[in-house]
Amino acid sequence: MILLVMVAATGCHCFSAREEGRGNTVGRLDRLELKVTCCWNIPPAPENIPKIVDGAKSLGFNAIAWTSRRQDALLVKLCHEKGLKAYKVLEPLGIKKIRRENPLLQVMEPGEEQLPGAAQIPKGYLYQWGGEPVAGNREVHESPLACPNDPAVLSHTMVMVKEAEEIGYDGVCWDLIGYRNYHSCRCPRCTECLAHWRKTNPSAQESTFFENQLVFLYNDLGSEVRKQYPRMALLCHTYPEFTDNPFYGRRLNVDWCGVTVSWFFPPHWPMEKVKVLADRVVNGGYERPGVAGMPLIGFYAGDFRKSPERIREELAAIKAVRARAIMVDELGDILGDPEIAKVVREALSDRSEGRAD
Numbered sequence: 001m002i003l004l005v006m007v008a009a010t011g012c013h014c015f016s017a018r019e020e021g022r023g024n025t026v027g028r029l030d031r032l033e034l035k036v037t038c039c040w041n042i043p044p045a046p047e048n049i050p051k052i053v054d055g056a057k058s059l060g061f062n063a064i065a066w067t068s069r070r071q072d073a074l075l076v077k078l079c080h081e082k083g084l085k086a087y088k089v090l091e092p093l094g095i096k097k098i099r100r101e102n103p104l105l106q107v108m109e110p111g112e113e114q115l116p117g118a119a120q121i122p123k124g125y126l127y128q129w130g131g132e133p134v135a136g137n138r139e140v141h142e143s144p145l146a147c148p149n150d151p152a153v154l155s156h157t158m159v160m161v162k163e164a165e166e167i168g169y170d171g172v173c174w175d176l177i178g179y180r181n182y183h184s185c186r187c188p189r190c191t192e193c194l195a196h197w198r199k200t201n202p203s204a205q206e207s208t209f210f211e212n213q214l215v216f217l218y219n220d221l222g223s224e225v226r227k228q229y230p231r232m233a234l235l236c237h238t239y240p241e242f243t244d245n246p247f248y249g250r251r252l253n254v255d256w257c258g259v260t261v262s263w264f265f266p267p268h269w270p271m272e273k274v275k276v277l278a279d280r281v282v283n284g285g286y287e288r289p290g291v292a293g294m295p296l297i298g299f300y301a302g303d304f305r306k307s308p309e310r311i312r313e314e315l316a317a318i319k320a321v322r323a324r325a326i327m328v329d330e331l332g333d334i335l336g337d338p339e340i341a342k343v344v345r346e347a348l349s350d351r352s353e354g355r356a357d
């Protein structure tokens with residue numbers, strides 16, 4: 001799933017020396033260069049695309065990451081007419097959207113096929129759909145995924161990147177790169193590679209091997225895109241969770257590294273945790289120059305709803321750590337909730353400049 005540029009509007013977001021010197025949080029959201037949202041709860045019918053683009057703009061977003069496979073050209077056209085950037089969400093390990101034949105599927109550990117998410121979700125269980133499991137819970141991602149070690153992933157994904165580039169997208173946003181069980185793959189290829197790696201890394205943690213496989217895939221993809229389509233920006237959302245190191249995004253060859261700081265589903269994370277995560281995502285130290293951490297906030301309506309005050313606090317937490325980018329999902333649910341929309345609009349709008357919190 002779930003993620004953004006220098007935006008057409010970028011020139012409007014230069015922060016002044018005056019603002020830099022304030023020493024408090026006033027106006028810091030105006031330093032955001034990239035404000036991106038995704039939309040999957042409004043059907044991608046042609047008549048809805050103007051509503052989606054106008055809705056995103058009205059909330060103060062300056063980019064949309066498009067997850068649907070429908071209406072790409074119209075979405076890109078309208079985004080550009082309205083001064084928004086458009087990014088294509090691609091899921092290199094997703095065997096549905098990439099639709100390639102004979103994927104090398106991930107293999108989970110013994111017994112994990114029975115965990116919530118793969119077999120079923122028990123009634124009342126607080127399943128997190130690929131986000132960090134609730135403390136003490138064991139669960140897995142519900143969908144089969146290709147193995148990150150499958151060499152065909154790169155070539156198949158680059159076909160999708162080419163399509164996105166030809167449509168006119170400003171970049172791509174990698175999503176769904178991770179493990180079904182959030183920590184490993186025991187397919188024959190990984191098993192063989194792990195044994196080989198173990199010979200030269202006899203005392204290293206096994207989790208390093210599995211983290212490396214994700215990083216290498218991201219970085220191979222990143223190198224190819226930069227080589228073939230240098231105008232394309234690279235975004236990501238590190239999802240599903242890699243539980244052994246949720247901050248492996250610091251190693252990635254991307255421009256904007258999206259990492260969850262507040263997930264969609266109850267129990268919503270304590271605000272203290274959100275603040276710590278936001279700081280780590282933004283100020284954690286990325287290996288490659290120019291990479292910006294992009295905190296992600298999730299919001300769903302209905303039973304999962306966060307209060308307007310809570311959303312206000314989350315946006316303020318990201319403001320406080322001086323983020324350059326933010327991702328907030330899901331657009332349809334935000335637009336459908338006037339109280340939440342008002343909070344987001346106030347926080348992201350240029351008009352918030354100079355206001356006290």
Ligand SMILES: [Zn+2]
Binds near residue numbers: 147148190191
């Ligand atoms: Zn594997």
